[in-house]
């Protein structure tokens with residue numbers, strides 16, 4: 001997993017390090033990394049380094065200091081570098097002195113020539129603001145940015161993106177690449193921040209070891225490859241976990257088919273379907289064992305309940321029976337609405353039974369009120385409140401455990417925003433729960449595999465949920481590097 005650390009954690013690590021390493025050394029290392037990345041981008045876009053033009057957008061703090069030092073390094077490579085100072089009186093003094101000594105030219109960003117300097121650049125380095133950013137770009141920086149056509153290399157974070165939430169509420173830098181220090185920050189991986197950051201490169205600069213436990217984690221392909229359950233030599237159909245699916249209705253049999261399809265494809269265990277869509281499910285998935293009711297379903301190691309069951313009496317009965325079953329359960333769609341509308345249903349739950357709730361924003365609002373701008377904090381709170389894993393769907397999917405651990409899955413597109421896509425996700429989660437995976441990991445791995453399957457299925461064109469489900473085997477093969 002890849003860790004993500006908050007600005008406070010980075011500052012604490014820096015403080016710890018300050019006893020051994022002078023601040024300027026850290027800045028020097030950071031700036032050197034920025035300069036290397038700049039030369040790579042120049043080569044990529046202009047085919048050369050020497051003789052090109054770089055403009056630095058320099059704010060009032062150490063982020064601007066990094067940019068100025070990077071500018072000094074670039075001067076040594078024969079680059080013409082202009083620093084546009086957004087707060088000339090507060091530009092990092094040592095950085096500015098080093099930059100000027102290296103032959104860099106600095107000018108007040110409010111002068112009329114600043115715009116044309118920004119427009120002529122082959123590459124722009126964004127040192128406007130970093131870890132201490134609040135709110136969108138100030139108007140002067142936003143106006144300057146309007147002139148830029150060249151690729152932008154962001155120092156630490158793209159300016160205008162909230163470092164803590166990834167939120168973009170106004171003008172913000174859209175970087176081709178971001179060089180950050182110590183570890184990823186929430187602003188790189190959450191919400192719009194992920195798109196604004198471009199390709200993110202993490203430089204250790206000596207900070208990484210001092211960062212401690214990450215605040216959030218990202219699932220990467222190697223986690224999926226290692227943890228995705230595949231049958232071993234001693235496995236049989238029962239040993240890998242039996243998934244129960246309580247979904248669909250006579251009116252909505254499609255949800256039942258989609259949940260079952262994902263559960264069948266995710267793992268090699270057995271799938272039992274229980275509900276009024278039994279005949280339709282059997283027609284599509286003869287390998288599923290179907291029954292009319294949860295009570296008749298037989299033993300399972302997990303349940304997925306909710307999609308298409310309706311929010312009336314019959315849906316309520318289904319949910320009640322599943323919650324009483326005492327096995328890990330993925331609670332999705334109508335089952336979430338039922339829990340929101342009937343508080344007494346919570347009493348049916350065995351307190352030792354792990355639940356995974358998978359709301360979209362509307363269902364989340366029904367449960368606990370609207371999702372706040374700080375989505376991670378909202379989901380963390382909900383997980384603690386319900387003593388359940390809560391997975392909030394979106395392009396950025398946030399998965400919180402009751403103990404505060406948070407996983408994030410950032411989809412590379414929005415192809416999964418299609419009807420029935422959530423049914424596929426809940427089938428995947430059910431299968432991983434049945435295999436015995438920790439419920440928080442089960443939800444996180446399922447979300448990552450789901451977005452990978454969506455990307456593979458779409459390859460640039462819209463898809464439906466059936467195609468998404470059909471791409472699950474290809475996504476598993478890709479994660480296991482078998483394709």
Ligand SMILES: NC(=O)C1=CN([C@@H]2O[C@H](COP(=O)(O)OP(=O)(O)OC[C@H]3O[C@@H](n4cnc5c(N)ncnc54)[C@H](O)[C@@H]3O)[C@@H](O)[C@H]2O)[C@@H](O)CC1
Nearest residue numbers: 014027030061062063129130131132133134135136138156
């Ligand atoms: N923390 C660390 O360990 C290291 C930090 N370094 C750099 O230091 C940066 C943090 O520096 P600082 O704490 O001095 O702060 P910044 O450079 O992030 O911000 C400076 C000031 O800009 C103002 N500001 C806030 N939001 C703004 C906005 N939207 N538009 C314009 N101005 C805004 C604030 O007055 C803020 O104090 C990091 O992002 C990184 O680039 C590196 O030099 C290396 C090590």
Ligand SMILES: [K+]
Nearest residue numbers: 126129155157
């Ligand atoms: K920046």
